[in-house]
Amino acid sequence: MTVRTENTSPEKKKTQALCVFVAEKSEDPFGLPKMHQKIDHTVKQVCKETKGKIGSISVIHTHQMVPAQRIVISGIGPRHKVTHESVRVSAGRLAKRMSELGIDEFCIVIPDSFPLKLGIAAGAAVEGVNLSLYSFDKYKSDKKTKQPSLTILTDQSKTSGAVSKSNSISDGVLYARGIANLPPNECNPAHLAGLAKSLASKNKLRCTVLSKAELRQSGFGGISAVGQGSKNEPKLIIMEYNGKKNEKPTVIVGKAVTFDTGGISIKPADKMDEMKFDKCGGCTVFGIMKAASDMKLPVNLVGIVPSVENMPSGESYRPGDIIKMYGGKTAEILNTDAEGRLILFDALSYGIKAYKPKEVIDFATLTGACIVALGTNVAGMVSNNDRLAKKLEESSQRTGEQVWRLPINDDYMDMIKSDYAEIRNTGPGRVAGAITAAAFLASAVGNTPWAHFDIAGTAWVQTGTKDKPYNPKGATGFGVRLILDYLSQ
Structure with missing residues (x-):
């Protein structure tokens, strides 16, 4: 408008x-x-x-x-x-x-x-x-x-810059919503990769897409395993924005499962249609990259989107499998519906190794356990860095995108240790499900300043979502405004 x-x-x-x-x-x-x-x-x-x-x-x-x-x-x-x-x-x-x-x-x-x-x-x-x-x-x-x-x-001299900035931020949110709302028969990993290339060409971004063969050859075991059950092949999408010379980038990673059946550990039929929204973390990254470029933010950003379709077939990965993820760590598969952490592990490991960032932030519709803990109006945040977490919390207060920091320590890391591999992709039973999922990711980032947002409850309007006029039915674009506010400080 x-x-x-x-x-x-x-x-x-x-x-x-x-x-x-x-x-x-x-x-x-x-x-x-x-x-x-x-x-x-x-x-x-x-x-x-x-x-x-x-x-x-x-x-x-x-x-x-x-x-x-x-x-x-x-x-x-x-x-x-x-x-x-x-x-x-x-x-x-x-x-x-x-x-x-x-x-x-x-x-x-x-x-x-x-x-x-x-x-x-x-x-x-x-x-x-x-x-x-x-x-x-x-x-x-x-x-x-x-x-x-x-x-x-109003007084134009005091507001014109803010209005222009807000227009760009809004466009980023709407762009993220538009992709997230696409149905799975149209938006598969290849389609998402095509959108990234188009976005890059229009917004002076550098875009690289790794194919199924390249992912296997380069050791992306998590993405390869989750994506192998679908005829729609997995992709790793990498977008780079350079707004400042000689500065380490911020890496932003977003989970993009274009449809999640749960794989062999198949989900119940009820509300499975909403699993088109399992790509919302990746869509948030798209919106951030678009707006950062439009705003000409003086920062360096790398957006990494691992994209798969999690389907059951004769080619699917199975409970009991042991896979080697990017960087060499092995993971035992106990549940194929805990797939997001596998593809994120690969993407986080790659982003840290390839770009040596000053910080890494990820968004993922990761666990139903986060909804049980916090409901549908607050995203869970897990971080290994108090300063980063505090800054992100301050941005969330300004943007109205509520977050709540959850703890992580060695006790949670112990809960994902495996008897047969180095780690396993679920914790013991249903206890602390949102945190054990984050612990899996923490094992990929090491000491790099990191914040993880579990947006399973906030990524789209669902049962229990507070009625807000600016969040009409469908995807919300949660996280785009929060990160742009953080990057603008």
């Missing part, structure tokens, strides 16, 4: 809808001057009735008494509790209401009197609007192709 900023005074702006925020227990919306006696009176009455409660939206038709056709008042909660997230949510609700009304363009007023810094508030509003108007309609004949344009009425 089209977003721009203007210095125009609200009372002079000709628009279909002039949208303003009002704090709880206030009768004066932020930045709305006196306009017309009847309009001013109605605004005060509406504010009294709605009490500025977050989520409340009231539309006042002006009947040509002022240039704006409508004044739209959105509650934003207590003034002292206004945050990035409350602006994002309120702006998202405004956008959805404007779309429902069939409005072609609307304005949001962000004045100097707003409780947040103007750049922060304007950026959050843009994200809320952009992300809320997303819909995946590729396979529908009735497509919602037209979206309303947005003008932020």
